[in-house]
Amino acid sequence: MKRTTRTGVLALSTAAALLLTSCGFSDNGGGSADASGGTTTLNMLVPTYSDGTKGLWEGVIADFEAEHENIDVNLEVQSWENIEGVLKTKLQGGQAPDIYNGGAFAEFAAEGLLAPASDIASQETIDDFQTTFADAEKFEGTQFGLPLIASARALFYNKALMEEAGVDAVPTTWEELHDASKLISEKTKADGYGMPLGSEEAQGESLIWFAGNGGSFGDSQKISVNTPQNLEAAEFMKKMVDDGVTQNDPGATQRTPMLNTFVQGKLGFAYALPQTIGQIEDENPKLDYGVAAVPTKSGEPATLGVADRLMSFRNDGSKSAAVKEFMDYFFSADVYTDWVSTEGFLPTTKSGSEKMAGDETLTPFLDMLPNAVFYPTTNPAWNATDGAFKSLMGELGTGKSAQEVLESIQAKADAAS
Amino acid sequence: MSSVLPATNRARRTRRRGTDSQTFLSSLPWIGPALLLILAIVVFPAGYMIYNSTRKISSVGTDLESAGLENFVTIFQDPVLPRVLLNTVLWVVSVVVITVLLSLVLAQFLNKPFPGRTIVRMAVIVPWAASVVMTTTVFYYGLDPNYGIFNHFFVQLGLMDEGYGWTKNAVPAIAVSVVVAIFVSIPFTTYTLLAGLQAIPQETLEAARVDGAGRWKTYLLVIIPQLRSALAVSMLINIINVFNNLPILKVMTGSIPGNSADTLMTYIFKVLQFDRRLDLSSALSVVNFAIVLVIVAIYVKTVKPMQEI
Known part of the structure; x- marks a missing residue:
């Protein structure tokens, strides 16, 4: 009796020990393909661009699975705020997704976690991407990401408020934007300019302003935030805040609720996306507004361009054939343009651009793309820089000087590179 | 516990x-x-956390090499740490003290027989039954400068010209978080104290009355000493709960830039989320863990809650 108890205890503790070690310290486990029965399961992690994103992907996957019976795609959708945290947890647990839709990729590539583009898409698919976008997916000469979408920010202005305040022309320079916003703030019940420096958009809003003075966040080699051009732009942003021509508490304002106030007609100017046009059509079609190029210091056109990508974590490499099938299917002109146009983005493939050339709502944004400045996503320190902008840039609105804020962000970027 | x-x-x-x-x-x-x-x-997660705090971990999450105590040196040299610790102390002390005082009053009230007592007792449980994140989110939207109902109310009363960003500035945001934290801590505290009150033998109260003690004297010298174990339990659990509270502060102060409104808990979260430093946040968590242990030790030593009366 006693003997069996002891054996039982021994067995239990051994089992527990094995369990604990396997879930904690293993390097290679997890994410493996269930090769039995010839079915491959692909785990896919994507963010939401709009309320329709989940349904859109589900449609693509259903059609894909109907054509490929031996591949199952497991879809997981997360908000932009959470997705990077979720990914990080998955990476640590050895559950890296086989298909991931994200912003930055260089730090993953630098650690050898990503499969090169040639492993996850056929040569025809890779050749179909526009060269500028494909080049932005390269880390040390190898392409890793497959550019999924492109987008640009433009100035949205409320015509009714401008008229009420006596502003005749759409601003094209910073000074004009400042004065027009001031008039709207003073003469109407609405706020003049919406500046979202909360964690959702701080990095985007900052780069729009920096680009307007010929600045940027740096390149694949070096993150340079604290530069004279950027400082001048940040000081002008601070001037906007201090002069009271923005909404209250810009440092704690998120983009989505702020754009809602624009849609409701309570904001004079805001930088917004192609999707905002669709949102206005749905929620307040009577809004009297226009879309124009982003005002800059000199009036020369410049804006923030965004490109997101699909990438594949290597795991044990057994699933790359299935990933390739999926990517080739998704980037075929019909499937891809349907997805991109429904989401309201600009296409990154040559075949897609030809198909979507006639879309008029996209014209102002397509025109701005050549002058767009992009995030330095090929720099491994970009993720940390992005985080620093999200958490620190808002301090511009809570009393810190532009110099101090840029220095603190630069310090975080330097610590990560 | x-x-x-x-x-x-x-x-x-x-x-x-x-x-x-x-x-x-x-x-x-x-x-x-x-x-x-x-x-x-x-035990395993705590051990793993301590292990992580001595490693150098890349921002992607790969364990690179041993870092010894370097992570601890980094966090103690962090210029924002003093402000964060001060916020934490203010946050814990104000929530726990006010909660316990209010609960003492409430428990005393609920201990008296009166018509409808059951309904009132049930009502006190409600904040406890609702999810903390939900409760906090309701407050958060209520305090929104543009469409929050509280702001709307104050503007209608003529107390303010336009909505104020209660949750957008450090000091008011912490203040309203304290209110929410008290709101959600009161049910547990009140019920613990109520149970303590009901366990007090009537004879001791009668004896006090016979000896000529007034109401306040009876309360301070007879009831409070007999409530000691209930008070000890409710304070200890509240201190740990409030100290480790993330949901309320994350919702209420999450949009404030920089670290002026952070407690140790939200700071750990930000180091992980924005700086992507798993090693540093583990080191901070170890400090957090140590502080809780010290609080418990001091408490057990001075109040001796386990000793029988």
Whole structure:
């Protein structure tokens, strides 16, 4: 009796020990393909661009699975705020997704976690991407990401408020934007300019302003935030805040609720996306507004361009054939343009651009793309820089000087590179 | 929260039968599952956290090399740490003290018989039954400068010209978080104290009355001393709960830039989320863990909550 108890205890503790070690310290486990029965399961992690994103992907996957019976795609959708945290947890647990839709990729590539583009898409698919976008997916000469979408920010202005305040022309320079916003703030019940420096958009809003003075966040080699051009732009942003021509508490304002106030007609100017046009059509079609190029210091056109990508974590490499099938299917002109146009983005493939050339709502944004400045996503320190902008840039609105804020962000970027 | 049961006579008798190790082995089948559970969900994660705090981990999450105590040096040199610790102390002290005082009053009130007492007692539980994140989110939207109902109310009353960003500035945001934290802590505290009140023998109160003690004297010298264990439990649990509280502060102060409104808990979260430093946030968590242990130790030593009256 006693003997069996002891054996039982021994067995239990051994089992527990094995369990604990396997879930904690293993390097290679997890994410493996269930090769039995010839079915491959692909785990896919994507963010939401709009309320329709989940349904859109589900449609693509259903059609894909109907054509490929031996591949199952497991879809997981997360908000932009959470997705990077979720990914990080998955990476640590050895559950890296086989298909991931994200912003930055260089730090993953630098650690050898990503499969090169040639492993996850056929040569025809890779050749179909526009060269500028494909080049932005390269880390040390190898392409890793497959550019999924492109987008640009433009100035949205409320015509009714401008008229009420006596502003005749759409601003094209910073000074004009400042004065027009001031008039709207003073003469109407609405706020003049919406500046979202909360964690959702701080990095985007900052780069729009920096680009307007010929600045940027740096390149694949070096993150340079604290530069004279950027400082001048940040000081002008601070001037906007201090002069009271923005909404209250810009440092704690998120983009989505702020754009809602624009849609409701309570904001004079805001930088917004192609999707905002669709949102206005749905929620307040009577809004009297226009879309124009982003005002800059000199009036020369410049804006923030965004490109997101699909990438594949290597795991044990057994699933790359299935990933390739999926990517080739998704980037075929019909499937891809349907997805991109429904989401309201600009296409990154040559075949897609030809198909979507006639879309008029996209014209102002397509025109701005050549002058767009992009995030330095090929720099491994970009993720940390992005985080620093999200958490620190808002301090511009809570009393810190532009110099101090840029220095603190630069310090975080330097610590990560 | 573990509770210590006094050894019963029977337990003492069994121990005398064999050596201690034998008794332990024969009791293992019964306590084994519980021990395993504690090992798996308490001891292992805590150990792993301590291990992580001594490693250098890349922002992607790859364990690179041993860092010794370097992570601790980094966090103690962090210029924002003093402000964060000060916020934490203010946050814990104000929430716990106000909660306990209000709960003492409420418990006393609920202990008196009056018509409709059951309904009032049920109503006190409501904040406890609702999810903390939900409750906080309701407050958060209520305080929104553009469409919040509280702001709307104040503007309508003429107290303010336009909505104020309560949750957009450090000081008011912490203040309203304190209010929410008190709101959600009161049910538990009140019920613990109410149970304590009901356990007070009527004879002691009668004796006090016979000896000529007034109401305040009876309360301070007879009731409060007998409430000591209930007070001890509710304060200890509240301190730990409030200290480790993330949901309320994350919702209420999450949009404030920089670290002026952070407590240790939200700071750990930001280091992980924005700086992507798993090693540093683990080191901060170890500090957090140590602080909780010290609080508990001081508390057990000075208040002696486990001692019987």
